[in-house]
Amino acid sequence: MLPNTPQSAAALTVLQRLRQTGYQAWLAGGCVRDLLLGLDPKDYDVATSAPPSIVLDLFPRTFAVGAHFGVVLVSQEIDGHATLTEVATFRSDSAYSDGRRPDAVQYTLSAEQDVQRRDFTINGLLLDPLAPTPNLRDAVLDYVGGLPDLHAGILRAIGDPALRFAEDHLRLARAVRFAARFNFTLEPSTLAAIRSHASRVSLVSRERLRDELTRMLTEGQARRAFLLLAETGLLPALLPEVARMIGVAQPPDYHPEGDVWTHTLLLLDQLPAGCPMTLAWAALLHDVGKPPTFTPPQAPGDRIRFNNHVEVGARIAADIATRFRFSNDETAQIVSLVQNHMRFGDAPKMKDSTLKRFFRLPHFQQHLELHRMDCLASRGYLGYWEFVRERFHSLPPEQVHPTPLLTGHHLIALGYRPGAQFKSMLHAAEDAQLEGRITTTEEALALIVQTFPLHQERP
Numbered sequence: 001m002l003p004n005t006p007q008s009a010a011a012l013t014v015l016q017r018l019r020q021t022g023y024q025a026w027l028a029g030g031c032v033r034d035l036l037l038g039l040d041p042k043d044y045d046v047a048t049s050a051p052p053s054i055v056l057d058l059f060p061r062t063f064a065v066g067a068h069f070g071v072v073l074v075s076q077e078i079d080g081h082a083t084l085t086e087v088a089t090f091r092s093d094s095a096y097s098d099g100r101r102p103d104a105v106q107y108t109l110s111a112e113q114d115v116q117r118r119d120f121t122i123n124g125l126l127l128d129p130l131a132p133t134p135n136l137r138d139a140v141l142d143y144v145g146g147l148p149d150l151h152a153g154i155l156r157a158i159g160d161p162a163l164r165f166a167e168d169h170l171r172l173a174r175a176v177r178f179a180a181r182f183n184f185t186l187e188p189s190t191l192a193a194i195r196s197h198a199s200r201v202s203l204v205s206r207e208r209l210r211d212e213l214t215r216m217l218t219e220g221q222a223r224r225a226f227l228l229l230a231e232t233g234l235l236p237a238l239l240p241e242v243a244r245m246i247g248v249a250q251p252p253d254y255h256p257e258g259d260v261w262t263h264t265l266l267l268l269d270q271l272p273a274g275c276p277m278t279l280a281w282a283a284l285l286h287d288v289g290k291p292p293t294f295t296p297p298q299a300p301g302d303r304i305r306f307n308n309h310v311e312v313g314a315r316i317a318a319d320i321a322t323r324f325r326f327s328n329d330e331t332a333q334i335v336s337l338v339q340n341h342m343r344f345g346d347a348p349k350m351k352d353s354t355l356k357r358f359f360r361l362p363h364f365q366q367h368l369e370l371h372r373m374d375c376l377a378s379r380g381y382l383g384y385w386e387f388v389r390e391r392f393h394s395l396p397p398e399q400v401h402p403t404p405l406l407t408g409h410h411l412i413a414l415g416y417r418p419g420a421q422f423k424s425m426l427h428a429a430e431d432a433q434l435e436g437r438i439t440t441t442e443e444a445l446a447l448i449v450q451t452f453p454l455h456q457e458r459p
Contacts, residue, residue, distance in 0.1 A: 001129050001131075001136060001139065003040050003041075005040070006081035006083050007041070007042075007083055007085075008041075009078045009079070009083075010044070010078050010085050011027060011031075011044035011045075011085050011129075012129060012130075013076060013078075014046050014074050014076075014085045014087060015046055015129065015130070017059070018046070018048050018050055018055075018058070018087075021054070023049045023050035024049040024090075024109070024111060025046055025047070025048040025049075026047050026048075026111065026127060026128060026141065027045065027046060027126065027127040027128075027129055028045050028046065028088070028125075029045045029118070029124075029125075030123060031043065031044045031045060032125040032126065032127040033122045033123055033125060033146075035127065035136060036136060036140070037150070037182070043085075043086070044085060045085070045086045045087075046086070046087045046088070047087075047088050047089075047114060048089060048090065049090050049108075050087075050089060051070070051107055052064065052070055052071075052072050052089055055087050059075075059076075061074070061075040062075065063075065069088075070088055070089030070091050070107060071086060071087070071089075072086075072087045073085070073087070074086075074087055089107050090109060090111055091105045091106060091107050091108060091114060092116070092117060111126060111141065111143070115143050115144055115158070116144070118158055119157065119158065119164055119168070119174065119175075120146075120156060120158060120178065121145050121150075121156045121158055122146050122149055122182075123146070124143070124144040124158050125142055125146040125147065126140065126141040126142075126143075128140075128141070144158050149187075153185060154185055154187050155182075155185065155187060155190065156187035156189075156190050157175070157190045161189050161190045161192075161193035161194075162196070162197065165197045166197070166200075169197070169200045169201055169203050169204045170201075170204045170208050170209070172194050172197060172200065172201045172232075173201055173204075173212045173216075173234060173238070174212060175190065176194075176225055176228045176229055176232060176234060177212060177215055177219070177225060179224075180216060180219070180224040180225035181219050181221055181225075183221065183224065186232075195232055198233035198234050198236075199237050201237050201238060202237045202238070206323060207324070210325060210326065213324075217268070217277065217281060217283075217284060218273065218275055218276075218277055218280050220271070220273030220274075222269070222271045222280065222284075223266075223268040223269040226242075226265065226268055230243070230246065239320070241285075241288050241291075241316050242264075244291040245259070245260040245261040245264055245290070246261040247259055247261065248261070248290060248294055249294075249304060250263065250304060251303040251305075254379065255378050255379075256379065257377060257378060260291065263287065263377050264283075264284065264286075264377075266376070266377035267283040267373045267374060267377045268283060268284065270373045270376065270377070271283060276363070276366060277330070278330055278334050278337065278363070279366045279369060281317075281334045282317075282333075282337030282338055282366070282370055283370060283373060285320065285334065285338055286313065286337065286341045286374065287309065288313045288316045288320075289308075289309035289311070289312035289314070289315075289316055290306045290313070292312055292316075293305075293306045293308055293309040293312050294306060295307060310338070310341070310342050311339075313338050313339075314338045317334055318331060318335050321334050321335065332362075333362060333363060336362070337366060337370050341367070341371060341374060344384040344385060344388055345384050347384055347387055347388045347391075348387055351431075351435060352434055352435045353430070353434035353435050356434045359392050359395070359400050360400060360401065368385065368388065368389055368392065371384070371385050371388070399434075402434070404430060404433070405430075405433055405438065405439075405440065405441045405444040406444045406445070406448070407426075410441065410445060411425060411426075414448070414449065416452070416454070421452065425448055425451075425452055428447070428448070429444045429447060429448060432444070432447055
């Protein structure tokens with residue numbers, strides 16, 4: 001009934017042990033949903049009537065990661081693979097005064113009572129993988145109407161949608177992500193509740209929102225996810241800078257597809273599942289500088305312009321990455337992608353040294369891919385992309401990253417005094433090396449002496 005994986009085997013072991021001890025135990029949540037959709041779950045969760053103290057005693061290696069909420073991780077080694085199975089005790093929740101976690105929980109022996117506290121009907125299904133039936137659906141316990149919703153492609157909150165979203169404001173964004181990922185329709189009362197509670201999403205921690213948005217961008221349905229964010233009113237609360245793209249016109253000669261928002265959606269539509277998150281965020285933010293730099297035609301024959309939109313966009317992208325607490329490396333890569341996405345048009349005119357330095361940008365393949373998507377989302381002209389790609393792949397790495405011919409020690413040995421000019425001198429030598437004008441240290445030293453005469457150094 002289950003895929004033959006270490007994770008599924010570990011979950012079955014946990015479930016069997018709990019049942020042998022006299023407790024109820026079911027597979028629960030996302031793994032059941034995915035199995036019914038014909039997908040392989042990434043992990044398996046178990047819901048049980050056993051209290052956390054029993055779970056901790058039954059298994060030799062456990063972690064009480066959320067014992068206050070009845071959650072224990074069971075660690076096992078299956079066929080040489082380390083596995084973790086989340087085991088949650090049936091419970092009912094009290095009020096959620098912080099909009100994230102219940103103030104208190106009460107354990108229960110009722111599986112039906114437990115699923116009523118969950119978020120969406122498709123995530124409220126229980127499965128008995130040991131049931132003697134070849135039909136997966138016959139092994140499902142459905143107290144919330146999740147099976148018909150799964151069949152109809154509907155995302156519906158369990159019970160009162162307003163109450164579900166008040167309990168955990170992140171569910172507002174999760175509703176959009178699930179609807180996009182599975183191409184489901186938001187049930188009308190659930191959609192209405194999201195719209196009326198949209199502003200509350202800003203109360204969620206930035207890290208949790210960052211992770212949710214990143215999943216939207218990298219699960220293969222980014223365009224639909226961001227259309228739903230706009231439709232539900234969540235986009236202005238989450239990313240007002242992106243919401244400002246809507247309706248910002250572009251010159252039709254360069255962008256026949258339409259406004260900045262339409263263009264951005266066409267990029268998002270090209271993001272495959274599992275793409276690098278930095279590339280996905282850059283696809284979203286590459287033109288974020290256009291709304292604040294929009295300049296209408298100033299005279300007959302003039303066109304819409306976005307002067308300095310790249311520089312402005314890079315600053316905005318940096319602010320967004322800081323706001324959502326991306327790592328320094330992630331921030332640097334997203335900003336670099338935004339900052340350099342217009343340079344491809346200059347590539348055929350670049351000196352060899354400039355082009356090679358362009359190729360040195362970290363993860364240059366992401367720059368290539370962003371430019372390709374950008375072209376396909378507008379006029380479709382790929383000439384610059386083809387030129388850069390061919391040069392990038394044809395140049396040996398040692399020509400792009402050659403061992404420097406000079407160091408500061410060489411300059412000091414010549415009699416130059418260390419100072420700010422050293423940077424210019426070493427850069428000049430590297431330029432000549434990258435362009436093939438010099439190939440030895442002796443030639444580099446001669447170039448420096450000729451370009452930066454020693455008498456300029458002496459008082």
